[in-house]
Amino acid sequence: MTSTPDLIILNGTLLTFDPATAGASALAIRGGVISAIGSTVEIRALAGAETNVIDAQGGTVMPGFIDSHVHLFGGAAELTMLDLRETTGRGALATALRNYAIERSDEPLLMGVAADYDILGRGQTTTRQDLDEILPDRPVALMSADHHTVWANTIALERAGILRGGPVPEGSEIVMALDGYASGQLNETGAFGPVLRLSRLGGRDFLGYVTGAEPEPPADARERAFDKEVLLRGLRHCATHGITGLHNMDGNYYQLELLSELETEGCLPTRVQVPMHLKNFDPLDRLEEAGDMRHRFASDMVWSGRVKMFMDGVLDSYTALMLAAYPGKPDSVGVAVFDAEHFNEACIKADGMGLQISVHAIGDGAVRRTLDGYEAARKVNGVRDGRHRIEHIEVIDSSDLPRLAELGVVASLQPLHAPISGLFSPYPAGDILSEVQIPYAFAWRKIRDSGTRVCFSTDWPVVPVNTMMTVAGAVHGTELPAPWVDNRQTLLETLASYTCENAWLEFNEHRKGKLKVGYMADVAILDRNILDIPTELICETNVSTTICGGNISYQL
Template identity: 55%
Template sequence: MDLPADIIIVNGSLITFDPATEGASALAIRGEKIAAIGSDAQMRVLAGPDTRIIDAGQATVMPGFIDSHVHLFCGSVELGYLDLHGVTGLAALKAAVAPYSDETPEDAILFAVQADYAILHADKTPTRQELDSVCPDRPFAMFAPDHHTVWANTAALERAGILHGGETAAGCDIVMGDDGLATGELREPGAYAAVLALTRHGGRDLAGLISGKDPVPTPNATDRARDKAALARGMHHCAAQGITGLQCMDGNFYQLELLSEMETEGTLLCRISVPFHLRPEDPLDRLSEAATMARTYTGDMVYSGTVKMFVDGVIEGRTALMLQPYPDTTDTYGDPVFSADHFNAACTAIDAMGLQIAVHAIGDAGVRRTLDAYQTARETNGARDSRHRIEHLETMHPDDIPRLASLGAVASIQPGHAPFGGIFPAGGVGKYLHPHQIPHAYPWTQLRDSGAAVIFSTDWPVIGVDVMTNIKAAIAPLDLGPDWVDQTQSLMQTLASYTRDNAWVEFRDHQKGRLAPGMLADVVLLSHDLTRLAPAQITEASAQLTICNGRITYQAQ
């Protein structure tokens, strides 16, 4: 190397995911790339007078984490809203809301997040009247953790213009009461969009999810500055977890414009991919916008090339699409978001364009419908290395598990979503499943054993973007008894699915996801040697130093 290194990390326990660099203890970074990897002595000779030398203290040094399923804009914005995680009961909800209301007098609507489906009752969801008692003097609404349901009080429903109901997109529902008025429960984005439009960001943070289009009206300079400030906070939060890459699962041109501006301004702390979101009401000619996104945004920091779709909803809201009715019902199968013909045609068209597909599919029928569409696309267009993804796969028919590998499809999984992940209530999902569905629910191990590619993520802000909490969900899951299959993952499987494999799924494994000379300098130094921690104690570890593109983006104090 002709010039000295900018940064050298020594005395590390390196996890490289590269056979040629296994056993190394040090690495050198020059500019945006890893210049060399080897022993401490070999790296120290590459130092110059201005080189920063960092002693890792024999802790883990590894590729920066890549979260392959996030909603960055939404997650960033929600860092500023009232967090109701763990709040249970009417009294506790009132106690949480009252001071927050006092702190935010200028907000048009008091908005909260992470409200559990059973926040007020074990067997039913909140009503607008109950939320009226929680917040009697102003509009109030709260998001479920999965972001598929909003509950709103009467004032919020009135302000949004949906107290008396309204038209919604397919698979969405403004639940109506016997009195002819909305109950307060708004299922899926097409039902709650009017409420989100009242928030301090005007719903712009979810415009790419709800409509797949840019915000209307066009954000002014003040709004753009507010949105970029939120994104900057969100990326700092991610960098503090050791994250160097984020794959967004909602998007529009507006988000790409903001992120590109931030890259120019020097405030972009993570590499970010943004998809085009195709909605069920969209004609297929809208896919020309996806092609434009993919052609326009091709950098190493901000890029596109994926089309995101939803095929169903969520289990707890009984909107995930099932092969048979939900327990205790005779005709509730969930809500298909697309018609089968439209969905198949969309997948075939996207595949023919050479773009990647990512589909939210949670119910066993939703997963099957997605696999059927991928098979149709392959039979029509011919086989290629598409790396089409299925997001979540929370319930599967056993016949469909081997189909992913045969179709070259990728299982995109969020360990913290599972009832045995230790984040959501352990009994929350099982009551919505038939006994025969449980052995094939959250089938991480069965999918790996079938030969399918498996990648890990959080779906932030559905759960926190915290890496170690999600890793613990995978390597130290709760034991829910004999009805549930043990889905424990090994540490190395999990770390690979969070780094190397997440780089692979976005066709950038030649650039990142491994520690090797010539790779982009995306590196995290942790506080512990992860291999020496018991699985249940993995959350004792935290990021001490995060480097993205050769730049230190986070350093613990």
């Protein structure tokens, strides 16, 4: 006989991803797991006097979303920074920055985020002098939407000690002007890290992300408490979008410790995996830290077991590693963060330790080099179920497409990055991409149809962590001119890649990612039946309730 549930959900349209319970309309939760699934009449009969009852009112009831690629600390910090996503033109930027400066009179660094590369106008490069005209006496930094470029004014560069340039790690660049001073553009975290250290967070929001020297975690208890509050604000924000699990891409002990403290305090609204970040200048012995993280942090709410690496930069700054020179920059194929031999050795060692690997690879050259590293690990260690990942795959060569499935590599993709989503404009042929490359750019449909496992995420704060925006971007999309091709996904493919496929990605497919008796009670309830509305209305759908481990973490 079923024990009295703690919580029941009635009158829903259940999307269980379990054929055995197709057509169910209700479920029960007890002790943090799903205890029963059935009709509303059957589940209602299980309720006791103390059972919490939620009426889904016909809305979709589904497994909680798992966002498999986020930068949690940075995303959380940016919730209170100046959002420039919709800002275009010199006048609009000046107004936004000056108003923000008045509101934040004591802010040591005025940070604008989600800035477009052409924020001043098409083809206009932002310089320190441009920002000086707006605010000459307060340090200002604008972060690009992709988080690979920062533009800073003169006082910020001066206080950071890089106005006249300085040493940076491979893959980063302080762009210099002809006058011998920094132009204001800083490419990659090894270059803009000194500027971020001017902020209230001291750059700690980029801990585990940067490719240069990292800021030290604070010893001061008040700063630690502040950082923990920032993380908790970010996690609660994620819960409002039906998210019950996150795969963080910033790896370090400090975040693991803060998240574990929140878990002990019973405050965590979502589950979080945190990797170890191996940098291109690190000796391979540093991978022992990844093994230690896996051992020390292994709860259902906070865990590790993964290594993160960067192989290249991004398309917009011509730092993504390509197989052929950029059409608009014929002297460059981009930047290889790792040389091939070092990367192969890192893959062999990490794979041999039983660790999962995820690699940022955007250009077709970076994708090939990453596949070569995974293949090298297989040749040395043998074939195992490693579920190694490539993050982004924004351009892939046609000859490498079948290698993804052959090597068992997971494509970790972000639908809102693709021009088809409508958030970013398509690249015109002849500058960043050639006409031959475009059919294999953001080629989500080709990748899925090749037999490759596909998992979806946001890369928050590169784009909003809003799950319905991502679903709509993948499914509804927008028509693009030739030679762009249609890469839209079906609704069920998209929802699976955002839930049960991401549970599989984290080796939890036996207890998470489905609505199934005995599985973790991680549930999202939508305010309508998403399976029965026109695709253009998906973006208007809201999450009404989020449940993580049987606890309500958000309710509209």
